[in-house]
Amino acid sequence: MHNSWDVVVVGGGNAGFSAAQSAREHGARVLLLEKAPREWAGGNSYFTAGAMRTVHKGLDDVAEFIEPPHTDRIDLDPYPAEEFLGDLRRVTGGRCDPRLAEILVGESRETLGWLHELGLRFELMFHRQAYEVDGRFRFWGGLAVGAVGGGKGMIADHLAAAERRGTTVRFGAHVTGLLTDDGGAVHGVRLSGGETVEATSVVLTSGGFEANPAMRSAYLGPGWDLALVRGTPYNTGDGITMALAAGAQPYGHFSGCHSVAWDAGADPTGDRDLTNQLTRGGYPFGIIVNAEGRRFVDEGADFRNYTYAKYGAEILRQPGSRAVQVFDAKVLGLLRPEEYEAPGVSKVQSDTLEGLAKELGIDETALVSTVEGFNRAVTGERFDPTVKDGKHTEGISPAKSNWAQPLDTPPYLAFPVTCGITFTFGGLRIAENGAVLDTAGQPMPGLFAAGELVGGLFFFNYPGGSGLTAGSVFGRRAGRAAAV
Ligand SMILES: Cc1cc2nc3c(=O)[nH]c(=O)nc-3n(C[C@H](O)[C@H](O)[C@H](O)COP(=O)(O)OP(=O)(O)OC[C@H]3O[C@@H](n4cnc5c(N)ncnc54)[C@H](O)[C@@H]3O)c2cc1C
Structure with missing residues (x-):
């Protein structure tokens, strides 16, 4: 395998696959490096219910990208942008980064459509988000759409789509550091064992630090080392640690988590x-x-x-x-x-x-x-x-x-x-295009990020189904910017 790529994506969860697909779409040769073995494919995204929060105008609108429902006895109120934004602001105590929040909400619907075009299948989540009242299925809580087969189905669909569209995926590839030149520009990654991979751009999508008990107790506080981890054991904060070491800016609620x-x-x-x-x-x-x-x-x-x-x-x-x-x-x-x-x-x-x-x-x-x-x-x-x-x-x-x-x-x-514990809220600061910002607020050349390891969106709490949508919205943006 040649060791020089246009874009290297670090971490194969929903954000990573979204970034890889977007970079491919913009003509890049893409290598996705995943620390876990294939049997553990999909990171935390595999463990999800596949629920994705999105703005929509009601049933006819979501019908464009969901599998046909088994009934027409459905009450699904529209979920407009103001409501999604309002929910995000309310549960985060008004602290969510206003621009990141606007992008997440504003591009949620379009991004689900894009994922559907890539080959991801969606459905209405009758069992999770609706109750049958007076013979009708009434959806509640601003959340209605999920991946067919939950996180397991989503990752299977992502892997198939990546293969179809020519992203190279390597499992058991543990990235341990970023390669930087004298000016600080990132030009590749180092793997455990010392191997290096060159790339024009690197997109970090390697999750938070929820599976690292030392980081949990250091950032979240005493007792958090004892929490059970709901998802993958491989999200140990590696991307955050290596980016901070290279000069990235920490951002968001570092003592908070889901x-x-x-x-x-x-x-x-x-x-x-x-x-x-x-x-x-x-x-x-x-x-x-x-x-x-x-x-x-x-x-x-x-x-x-x-x-x-x-x-x-x-x-x-x-x-x-x-x-x-x-x-x-x-x-x-x-x-x-x-x-x-x-x-x-x-x-x-x-x-x-x-x-x-x-x-x-x-x-x-x-x-x-x-x-x-x-x-x-x-x-x-x-x-x-x-x-x-x-x-x-x-x-x-x-x-x-x-x-x-x-x-x-x-x-x-x-x-x-x-x-x-599900995932951690603190992480890296990104620009609108997904570029990682340094401690002076400047984009770090060659370095992009998306998904759980981005800080600034969630504080104290979280509107269910926003994590996957955020990973895809910002993964798509980061992949596009990394490719051009
Ligand atoms: C049980 C559970 C249920 C959830 N349900 C939902 C839901 O229904 N809807 C929702 O929106 N969110 C849900 N979430 C939250 C959701 O999982 C995350 O928001 C989302 O999956 C994050 O995606 P990601 O791609 O950033 O991270 P991940 O999917 O965790 O992917 C990160 C990947 O990076 C890899 N990695 C880590 N370090 C390295 C390294 N050094 N080198 C290479 N690779 C590395 C990991 O192995 C992992 O595969 C749930 C989470 C859990 C645990």
Whole structure:
């Protein structure tokens, strides 16, 4: 294999494949270097649900790039740019970089169309983002479209498209450093073992540092080294480390990350079979208590899409970094079977709350008193999972703002959870075209970046489905700029 390329892409997840395809489209000879072996292809992108947040004008609009749905009984409200931008600003406390946010939102729809032309298949996510109410499937939470086959399907489609369009992909290629000339321009990469690869431009798409316990505790703080990793073990911050060493500017929320309620019995890093099924996202319909039997978050503060990414951190702060989601029989039909009935799920069931507490090793009086206090505090009228129904609690803290119903119908079910880290928010600063900026705010010649390792978009929290869209929007831009 010749060792000089127009564009070298470092990291084979969704952002990397998007960058590679875009660079190919603009005439570049592209080599994608992936640290993991082929059996671990796809980075974190493989582990996703494949959910992609996009602006759209309603069903007719998304119909242009999705597989035909199995029913026409669909209620899908348009999701205009102002709403996506508003959601992004709201959940990030107004801190998201305004220009990056505008680009992400403004190019989301067009980029999904582009991915579809490349060969990626999309569908409406009935099981994840819709509930059937009065015979119609009502979509909620600003998120409706996902890759066919989730992350597994997305990566299979990306690999096939890369092969069709002539991107060379090399697995087991661990990039350890950037080659720079005396003026600081990047002209290639170094691999473990000392091999070098020359390139006119390098695009870093090698993910965040979520799988590096030392970086987690250094940047996110004490205790984060103990979090379970939801995805690939290969995202150890390499791209961030090597770019910072070459003079790149750190940007964004370095002490922040995306983390969720995750099966307490899960492995330390992601499971290639179960992938996203270890998430426990049904908490808006029950309560979450810690090992002392106390509630500690507003389970119904918002749709799951706008709270799930920050509640992992809340669980990490609890005694033993553990918590338990508790439900009664009347909401079981609302829990996604893919998650709550997955093989090996950590689960306890009892006809009484006392029995449940005993099985869980939680003080019986504490759990019973929490549930009884919660039940007494529930007020409001109609329960409706498809809207923020305002059915709330009064006089307890924390409150539950929506979907509050008494837990009074046995059997009771409890799901032990811990904090699963998804990806880190801090990273490199990029210009609009994906060029990495140095500490003086100038583009670093020959160096581009996209995906999880870009900082500045997400702070504190994250609107579900934005990561993949961001990877493709900025990957596409970076690939184009790297090629010309
Ligand atoms: C369980 C789970 C579910 C998720 N669900 C969703 C969802 O439904 N929708 C959504 O938008 N987001 C979701 N996310 C977040 C999403 O995974 C990321 O936003 C997105 O995949 C990031 O893509 P990426 O290409 O930047 O990184 P990745 O897909 O992680 O790719 C990075 C690649 O770089 C490689 N690499 C690392 N270091 C090196 C090196 N030194 N040399 C060469 N290669 C290297 C890694 O091996 C990896 O393959 C989820 C994440 C997880 C873990």
